[in-house]
Amino acid sequence: MKKKILLSWSSGKDCAWALHVLRQQKQYEVAGLLTTMNSAFDRVAMHSTRRALVEMQAQAAGLRLITAPLPWPCSNADYELAMKQVCDQAVAQGISAVAFGDLFLADVRAYRERQLNGTGLEPLFPVWQRPTHELAREMVRSGLRAKLVCVDPKQLSPSFVGRDFDQSFLDELPAGVDPCGENGEFHSFVYAGPMFSRELAIATGEKVERDGFWFCDVLPAITTA
Numbered sequence: 001m002k003k004k005i006l007l008s009w010s011s012g013k014d015c016a017w018a019l020h021v022l023r024q025q026k027q028y029e030v031a032g033l034l035t036t037m038n039s040a041f042d043r044v045a046m047h048s049t050r051r052a053l054v055e056m057q058a059q060a061a062g063l064r065l066i067t068a069p070l071p072w073p074c075s076n077a078d079y080e081l082a083m084k085q086v087c088d089q090a091v092a093q094g095i096s097a098v099a100f101g102d103l104f105l106a107d108v109r110a111y112r113e114r115q116l117n118g119t120g121l122e123p124l125f126p127v128w129q130r131p132t133h134e135l136a137r138e139m140v141r142s143g144l145r146a147k148l149v150c151v152d153p154k155q156l157s158p159s160f161v162g163r164d165f166d167q168s169f170l171d172e173l174p175a176g177v178d179p180c181g182e183n184g185e186f187h188s189f190v191y192a193g194p195m196f197s198r199e200l201a202i203a204t205g206e207k208v209e210r211d212g213f214w215f216c217d218v219l220p221a222i223t224t225a
Contacts, residue, residue: 002029005097005124006066006090009033011049011057013146013165014101014127014180016190017139019061021126022078022099024196028124031095032064033057034086036079038072048149048215049189053202056220058198080115087119089105099123103182104129136179140167144193147204148186151214155185162204162216189218 005028009015022028035054038045044054051067058065068082090098098121109125116123127135151158156177163169165188170179170223174220177185192199205217 003027003096004029004031005099006030006034006095007034007099008101009054009057009065010101010187011035011044011054011190011209012101012188013139013144013190013193014103014182015134015193016057016101016144016146016193017135018101018126019097019194020142020193022124024110028097028099030063030099031093032066033061034068034090034098036070036082037067038070039041041072046152052220053189053200053218056200057190057196058150060198060200062197084119085117087116087121091120097124097137099124099126103127103132103135103180104111105182132178132180132182136165136170137167139193140165140170141193144190144195145199146188146190147202147216147218149189149216149218150187152184152186153209153212153214155183158207158209158214160186161207161214165180191218 005017007015007030019030022030036045037051043050055065068086070079070082098116100112102125112123148161148163148165151161173179191202201221202218203221205219207216209213
């Protein structure tokens with residue numbers, strides 16, 4: 001019998017790729033996408049992704065979306081309480097593990113493991129330590145497409161915010177910037193790829209500097225019949 005698991009979902013490319021990898025591993029059944037939502041702005045924290053867009057991703061992935069609402073401002077205690085409630089509900093529904101799209105930051109992995117310790121949920125890391133230069137190019141070759149929605153200007157020029165995660169982007173990255181942005185250089189929003197049944201219709205909005213980061217708003221495209 002397959003293990004029923006949840007996938008921690010930020011709306012970015014690494015968790016999307018983790019979904020693709022997990023679906024190729026026959027021992028797991030991904031039962032839902034788990035995301036934390038800033039209640040004040042109704043957006044995913046850090047990526048600043050609108051709820052409507054995350055719902056579009058979940059629909060294209062054929063999965064239910066499970067949201068953990070977070071207050072704003074949010075203390076560590078607030079965060080841990082929200083996650084405990086979600087974990088308790090997951091265990092009650094027969095979920096046995098939560099997967100994460102982390103690549104190589106050992107301190108982040110250790111935090112995830114501590115967070116799930118004693119919950120009855122096993123932490124899984126399906127893309128852990130995959131060489132990021134190779135992984136980024138594999139993502140692009142597969143048809144994965146994403147927009148850079150957040151850039152740390154201390155590590156990468158703000159001119160990159162709003163760009164597509166594609167071969168041109170990878171070719172132009174400065175030396176020292178991880179091509180998957182694992183050091184926090186950038187965050188992304190995935191709108192196409194082998195983990196989705198269709199490409200999402202999106203549009204890019206304004207670019208703003210906030211709290212020391214540059215953000216590009218992404219919103220559902222307005223289509224006419």
